[in-house]
Amino acid sequence: MTDPNAETLAIHGGRAVIQQALQAPSWPPVTTAGEERLLEVYRSRKWSFHSPAERDFAASFADHHGAEHGVFMANGTVTLESALAACGITTGDEVIVPALTWPATAMAVHYRGATPVFVDVEPDTLCLCPQAFEQAITQRTRAVIPVHLYGSMADLDAILAIARRHDLRVIEDCAHMQGGRWNGRGVGSWGDVGSFSFQQSKTMASGEGGICISNDAELAARMFSFKHIGFAPDAQQGAPTATPPSDLVCHNYRGLGFCAAILHDQLEGLDALLARYQRGVSIISDELRGVDGVRIQSPGRRATTQGYYNLAFIFDRESVATVPREVIAEALRAEGFGMGAPYGPVYRHKLYNMPQDSYRIAGGACPVAEGVGTERTFTIPHPWLAADEQTLRTIGRVVAKVAKGAEQLLAQPTMATNER
Numbered sequence: 001m002t003d004p005n006a007e008t009l010a011i012h013g014g015r016a017v018i019q020q021a022l023q024a025p026s027w028p029p030v031t032t033a034g035e036e037r038l039l040e041v042y043r044s045r046k047w048s049f050h051s052p053a054e055r056d057f058a059a060s061f062a063d064h065h066g067a068e069h070g071v072f073m074a075n076g077t078v079t080l081e082s083a084l085a086a087c088g089i090t091t092g093d094e095v096i097v098p099a100l101t102w103p104a105t106a107m108a109v110h111y112r113g114a115t116p117v118f119v120d121v122e123p124d125t126l127c128l129c130p131q132a133f134e135q136a137i138t139q140r141t142r143a144v145i146p147v148h149l150y151g152s153m154a155d156l157d158a159i160l161a162i163a164r165r166h167d168l169r170v171i172e173d174c175a176h177m178q179g180g181r182w183n184g185r186g187v188g189s190w191g192d193v194g195s196f197s198f199q200q201s202k203t204m205a206s207g208e209g210g211i212c213i214s215n216d217a218e219l220a221a222r223m224f225s226f227k228h229i230g231f232a233p234d235a236q237q238g239a240p241t242a243t244p245p246s247d248l249v250c251h252n253y254r255g256l257g258f259c260a261a262i263l264h265d266q267l268e269g270l271d272a273l274l275a276r277y278q279r280g281v282s283i284i285s286d287e288l289r290g291v292d293g294v295r296i297q298s299p300g301r302r303a304t305t306q307g308y309y310n311l312a313f314i315f316d317r318e319s320v321a322t323v324p325r326e327v328i329a330e331a332l333r334a335e336g337f338g339m340g341a342p343y344g345p346v347y348r349h350k351l352y353n354m355p356q357d358s359y360r361i362a363g364g365a366c367p368v369a370e371g372v373g374t375e376r377t378f379t380i381p382h383p384w385l386a387a388d389e390q391t392l393r394t395i396g397r398v399v400a401k402v403a404k405g406a407e408q409l410l411a412q413p414t415m416a417t418n419e420r
């Protein structure tokens, strides 16, 4: 358990790994090609209403992910709502969502008047646990929303097989997984619908924006009507050719051509960006080789191209398991590199204000999401993964040093423990 090579941690007066703050690579990207595309949209005066920029981007993005249809929207929350609406999810239905995700995944279910049922995650991927999912299915369950979280993918093979057996719709929440491929084909194209966000912090970012992709033409047409006040994709603005389906109360959830232009530019560099991120993860992992206190969130089991929203470090091995989260956080900060807190279970999130009788927690608790997924997990945002090699090695060394020095964190009271 004791690591003889452990150095004195900075929290205990040792020399900090980082003397001068590291500089995060800038985000989102700004390119000359992007500027030209934006100017073109501006001059075209076609800024919304299924603009050419929107059509081009939606088709290219869907194609890139192995889907036939793309429906571009205002953000990655209304995309989820539209997907649920297109699937006919309504009052009284139950929809299974993982306990660990951004609240939007569950809020979209509330917007439909349906009941989110929170299900635990797997300890290695932190994504929806297939067994727990199957156990949570009731007579009222109509759909499941697996989330490809941080730097992993939910087990699509297992989840799709269970969903098929129980006749459930599958909506993949791919807000963290632009460009990710499961067994060679894009995420989002495996379920009935794939929903993506392009909000400022995501791996493709246009400030705001979102898209649903699907290989089901009818679902795609329903999502299009839902987000475009009932218009069909081929309708001329102001001249509806048909009345929308009677079970759809439609909205204006349209996205802007400006956003589509920015995103089209980023789509062209997406594979190269993910390759660079993969290199970043390898360099950090290299520094963690042989360090037993910490592990990196496992990639998707059949990921052939892994996407990243965050890189998640999990301090749950025996040597560090009893060191309180706040002490690890303080030790990392003292070495010069503070890290973010993960989401935590949605039903504990400050922004989640839904009454307790409007949702369900399968089995009464989600111990993995609440434990490993919250108390033991630290994340860094994806732009860091494109940093230069020296920066990446330094980040890896900070994590390794704290994990190796766990003994010191247990042995002596620190400022952080005194505060508690």
Ligand SMILES: *Cc1c(COP(=O)(O)O)cnc(C)c1O
Residues within 6 Å of the ligand: 075, 076, 077, 078, 101, 102, 104, 105, 147, 173, 175, 176, 197, 198, 199, 208, 209, 210
């Ligand atoms: C960001 C995010 C969303 C919502 O996207 P917005 O564009 O911010 O509305 C949905 N699900 C997950 C997992 C997210 O991270």
